[in-house]
Amino acid sequence: MNDVRVLKYAIHQCSSFSSTYVAENILWDRPNDQSSRWSSETNHPPQFLVLKLERAAIVKEITFGKYEKTHVCNLKKFKVSGGMTDSTMIELLDSGLKNDSQPETFTLKHTIKAHLFPCRFIKITPIQSWGPSFNFSIWHIQLKGNDDPSVVKESLIWFNHYREREAIRLCLKHFRQHNYTEVFESLQKRTRVQLEDELLTKLHELLVVRGDFKATEELLEETACKGLFDEYIRKQAYKPKWMPINPASNNVRPGMRGGHQMCIDPYSETIYLYGGWDGSQDLADLWCYNIAKSEWICISKDTSLEGGPSARSCHKMCLDPQRKKIFLLGRYLDSAIHYFFQSDFYVYDTEANKWQLITDDTAAMGGPKLVFDHQMCLDVEKNTLYVFGGRILSPNVTDERHTSCPDQPNFSGLFSYHVPTNMWHKLCDDISSTSSPQGNQGIKSRIGHSMLFHEKLRSLYIFAGQRQKEYLSDFFTYNVDTHEINVICDGEHSEVPAAGFTQRATLDAELNEIHVLSGLNKDKDKREDSVKNSFWVYDILQNRWSCIYKNDSMCNSVVNEKSEPCPRFAHQLVYDNIKKIHYLFGGNPGRSHLPKVRLDDFWTLKLTRLSKSELLRNCKKLIREQHFKEIIAENPLEAVQYLQSELSETFDHSDAEEQKMFQLLASLMFKENTQKNESISEYDSHNCYKNRTKVFDTLVDYFPEEITQPKSNLVDLILL
Structure with missing residues (x-):
């Protein structure tokens, strides 16, 4: 028998209108009726609505109905509390509604220490509406849960026992703090409750x-x-420590660039850098940086002359540290070029110093078409590459690399490439496409996003990006074994890195952390792009973001540039997961008066905590x-x-x-x-x-x- 059913309730108390008025409106879902809602008289606290259930229940879900159109009084932020009395409640939910016409359902906290928690009263507290300085409106509420008397009775017995035990523990703590030894020992002996x-x-x-x-x-x-x-x-919060890297005295180093690619082999302590855009042209040089010796080495000035890829930017490459291979895919082509829109795919053997062309057209093998600003990562254990997103190039592409896309661009889906068998498979297409494999969920494709693979959890973590003029800040996982998609957050209801483009992300599987350095951000208030760098850490186990560093200074003073990198985008960031150090190189400082300027500074970032x-x-x-x-x-x-x-x-x-x-x-x-x-x-x-x-x-x-x-x-x- 399904233990979740719609629960009956009545209006118990509200902070504005009379209960009679509210009862006549809030209990019925009438999305086309402007007056069918509870609306506060003001947006100043305290504003709340308390619902009294017909009988005690395990309340598991709350659904908010909405008006048929967007509305300034919709709840952008709110909290839900619950308890057996209207004066003793605990927080069950802290979230918010999207400003649209679709009903939204949220799961409420309904367990304490793995035991079901019963409620008789539910309190909704508005915090912020979608319209600045507007009052709050709730159009309809539906509660779902289990009010089976046998289930609720069992939870009530446990809950009353739990409250009794916690009350005794509070007394024991008080008596011991004040050295009431005899009372403490007597109470502990009588109740057998351990403090x-x-x-x-x-x-x-x-x-x-x-x-x-x-x-x-x-x-x-x-x-x-x-x-x-x-x-x-x-x-404990991390503290960021930036340090500029000044290579050895030979002064050989990569030049200024953005849109380049880097990868790191933490075992050999080597960073590889390839290509990019110097402000005037694409590059085809390959470099490596020896961390131990603190020196750059130019492996090749032009890899195309040695059987490698041609000059490019906005490509992607990733390294297999076990097999010492670097895979490279994708690039940006200008609209002036009307030929060779095939997707070439290369592998570089770092030990043999040799390039190999795997194929000159991945699409012909069942892989992605020619793309740029996509993401690629590697499952080392299964020797499988994953490629997601990116803008599909065709001769009619007219946009710049980091600007909004024209009408109806084509985005690439999610693909896997099994290295030993040289086989591509389409796992998931763009959510707007009808060609997605039968039975698979769709994923909204994008450009300029981040994608990381957690080998222990067997999941791809995908975050943010841009789709046409829309800046995304959603965050979800894709399990590569089960093909299940799990939305961690939609970017609307919790604090996440600002919606942006060309942010860089790394993952530490040992610490279960994801690190994100933002790049080009969308300033919604000014309706324009801005270069603001901030560094965020996502704790996978705690499902919590924390911002540990911000730099939105546009003055780029000499003093600041000596202690920390100036804000930028189109940079590259790699992570040594053994020594726990990030490495940052180059990028575009976004100086409108010097549009061709690119950076060539090199930094380490060490995150320290207690x-x-x-x-x-x-x-x-x-x-x-x-x-x-x-x-x-x-x-x-x-x-x-x-x-x-x-x-x-x-x-x-x-x-x-x-x-x-x-x-x-x-x-x-x-x-x-x-x-x-x-x-x-x-x-x-x-x-x-x-x-x-x-x-x-x-x-x-x-x-x-x-x-x-x-x-x-x-x-x-x-x-x-």
Whole structure:
């Protein structure tokens, strides 16, 4: 039996119109009736609509109906909460609606700790409408879920037990924080509820109760070795560190260019660069950069003279680090050229220094036609290439490489190429095409996008790009084994890198991260393109984007250009997944007064975040600071020695802020005797326990939440 059904509800409370007015409209789906909606009187908070279900249910879906046309009052952003009472709700959804006439359905959070969560009340809170300064309108709401009494009863029993257990844990935390030992032990013995994991209980015993600071540090070192701090470290924001690369003294280096291609062999520490556009012509030179020696080598000034590809830009190439092969496909051709619109396909053996023409026409083999600004990546294990998107070239192409496309251009679909058998297969056509293989879903093809392959997850990650005048910011995966498409986000409802063109992306399968450096962005307010670079990291496991770097300075000052690369597009970015370093070369700075100028600067980008050793150092600093303050009260001379040795080594004295903190601690030793006496009285038995507890509570934040005491405090529940 299907456990999802439409749930009946009534209007319980709203912030504007009377419940009678709302009930007569919101309950019925009338997309052609302008008046059939709940509409707030203002867009200032608090604005909300609370629905009361006929009976408690597991609410799994919410569907928003809309007006038959786009409307300025549609909800661009909103939140949905739910709970058993109208005063105790948790957030179930944070999203938004597209400004169109199509109903939208969202999945609501309906489990807590893998258990079903029952609701009697659902609250919709508008945050932003599509029209600036307009009020909010909700045209129709449908709720779906399971209100089977046996299912709901079981979830209610668990939920009430869960609330009871969490209430006891809050009490246990409060009693222990205030050293109410007898009450704490009595409650724990009576209820048999554990406050936390045994490891944290041991940490509390060593640090807070006994004041055994050395044993506390040893326990934290063991904890770090077990990886219990890894989750906390992973949540910390990266800090970008750009460094210009100045090659060795021979001064041989590739010239200025954009639209070139690069790939990296992390095992031999070699970067390969081919072709591009120097502002006046396409190039056919092949270079390699030896990372260890910090020098460029020109392998060939013109590969076409050595059996290789002709001069080109807007092509793609990727490297097989196991077999030492580089594959190259596609190029841009000007409309003035009226011949040879076939798609040649090359492979370069990096060890033998030899090019081979695989075919002069991939389309004749069942592969893509001649394309540019497509994407290509490699499944090393299966020795298979994947090619997606790109603009199909034909003699009537008239647009520039990075401008909007003319009416009805043709875009290429998704293809695979199996290297050992020399076989092409069309996996998916453009969504607008009717020639897609039967049974396959379509994909909206595009140019200037990003595509990466995650070998462990067996999926292609495809992001953004441009299709005619539309800048895309959708993000989805394609499983190469099952051919399933999964839309991660449509670009409308969550913070993602700005819709743009020629962004560059890399993937770290070990860290499960995708990195994106933006390029040419679409400024919707100014209705024009702008060059703004920003660096984003997508955490695959957490499904979360974070922006760690921005540079939208158009002045390109000499000072800035020495510390970080100026904004650009048509650049190239490769990633050493072993040493965790990005390499950036060249591009177009977008200077309208110098349209032919291209860049030849070379940079590394290192993403740094709090390391395990740094976190341990911070932990030891907290512990030793507490120990030091307690020693002052007992033996000032011993405190001086402890300050100069054990405590000092936990500070980074090259950091001005940390050095200042250390000096403030040292100043405690030089206060007047009256102040010292006050310091001594501060560290009596009761205050020692209280201050050690503060240190313990800080350390707890570094542990996984599922093994720690509750984050909230009992006293915070008391309202005046």
